[in-house]
Amino acid sequence: DGGITQSPKYLFRKEGQNVTLSCEQNLNHDAMYWYRQDPGQGLRLIYYSQIVNDFQKGDIAEGYSVSREKKESFPLTVTSAQKNPTAFYLCASSILVGGYGYTFGSGTRLTVV
Amino acid sequence: KNQVEQSPQSLIILEGKNCTLQCNYTVSPFSNLRWYKQDTGRGPVSLTIMTFSENTKSNGRYTATLDADTKQSSLHITASQLSDSASYICVVSAANSGYALNFGKGTSLLVTP
Numbered sequence: 001d002g003g004i005t006q007s008p009k010y011l012f013r014k015e016g017q018n019v020t021l022s023c024e025q026n027l028n029h030d031a032m033y034w035y036r037q038d039p040g041q042g043l044r045l046i047y048y049s050q051i052v053n054d055f056q057k058g059d060i061a062e063g064y065s066v067s068r069e070k071k072e073s074f075p076l077t078v079t080s081a082q083k084n085p086t087a088f089y090l091c092a093s094s095i096l097v098g099g100y101g102y103t104f105g106s107g108t109r110l111t112v113v
Numbered sequence: 114k115n116q117v118e119q120s121p122q123s124l125i126i127l128e129g130k131n132c133t134l135q136c137n138y139t140v141s142p143f144s145n146l147r148w149y150k151q152d153t154g155r156g157p158v159s160l161t162i163m164t165f166s167e168n169t170k171s172n173g174r175y176t177a178t179l180d181a182d183t184k185q186s187s188l189h190i191t192a193s194q195l196s197d198s199a200s201y202i203c204v205v206s207a208a209n210s211g212y213a214l215n216f217g218k219g220t221s222l223l224v225t226p
Contacts, residue, residue, distance in 0.1 A: 033213055042117070042202070042216035043157075058213065090156055092214075102147070102214070104156035 003027065006091050006105035013078070013085070013112050021076045021108045023091035029103070030096035032074035036060060037088040037107075046089075049074055050096055078110065086112045115140040119203050119217035126224055130193055134220045136186040136203030144208040148177050148188045151200045151219070160188070160201075193224045 004025045013019045025032065031050050035043040045058030049068040063082025068074055074093075078085045089108045095101040117138045126132050138146070145164045149157035161170045161177040163186075170177050174197075176189045190197055200219040207215065 035216075040218065042218045043214075044216075045213050048213050088154070092156075100162075102159065104158075106156045107154070109154070 004091055004093055004103055004105035006089075006108050008108060009106065011108055011110045013110065015112055016080045018077055018079050019085075019110065021078070021089055021091075021110070023074045023076065023105060024072055025074075025093045025103070026072060027093055027101065027103060028071070029093035029101065030071070031094045032068070033092045033094075034058075034064070034066065034074070034076045035090045035092065037090060043090060046076065085110055115205070115207060115215045117203055117205050117215050117217035119201075119220050121220060122218070123221040124223070126193055126222070128193060128195055128224050128226055131189065131191045132193060132222070134188045134190075134201050134203075134222075136188070136217055138184050138186070138203070138205045138215070138217075140205040140207050140215050142208045143181065143184075144206040146177075146179055146186050147204045147206070147214070148175070148186075149202045149204055151202055153200075157202055157204075190222075195224050195226065198222060198224045 007022045033048040034046040037043050044060050046064050047066045049055035065077045091105040120135045147162045148160045151157040160175050163170050163179045165181050174191045179186045200221050202219040203217040204214045
């Protein structure tokens with residue numbers, strides 16, 4: 001079955017460390033996205049990519065970095081520069097035009113300890 | 114600035130009752146509007162998606178309406194079940210920014226026996 005796989009489901013990180021969240025899709029979607037979800041807030045866009053080797057900053061990109069070396073993969077690195085990294089992170093993908101076929105992964109909960 | 118506002122913030126209803134959730138948006142240029150259901154700690158799951166020309170769309174006991182002139186949408190749930198307890202999120206896609214989505218904060222619905 002096609003879908004998006006995020007790993008790990010839970011992640012703990014010490015302050016000052018970088019950590020990378022994995023996102024893989026086998027839907028043959030061109031566009032991929034990373035969102036952050038905090039309690040009582042809507043999902044906020046961190047980065048998105050419409051094509052391999054290209055990506056754009058979203059509303060809250062500071063302290064994050066991404067890469068898109070393969071169509072199927074869009075990993076997110078939470079750097080030590082991100083001041084409040086504890087959150088629920090969601091990856092998504094879509095057919096490029098019109099954003100149809102938008103599919104979310106099951107999320108990664110990152111906790112900084 | 115693109116915004117999506119939802120009301121009420123939370124709602125408690127008895128099993129078997131109907132309810133209606135509201136969504137107002139200022140996203141431009143408009144591409145489509147979606148309603149998602151999100152269980153705690155999980156990724157959002159799509160219920161309906163509507164384009165500019167669609168007024169109503171149903172998915173089982175869920176019926177969404179869209180008034181593109183007033184930029185309002187509603188999600189009606191009939192004969193509620195305990196499994197309907199979740200957060201319901203209104204999401205509006207803009208026809209730019211790689212069709213990244215603009216999320217409301219959601220309505221938290223609790224269905225009680």
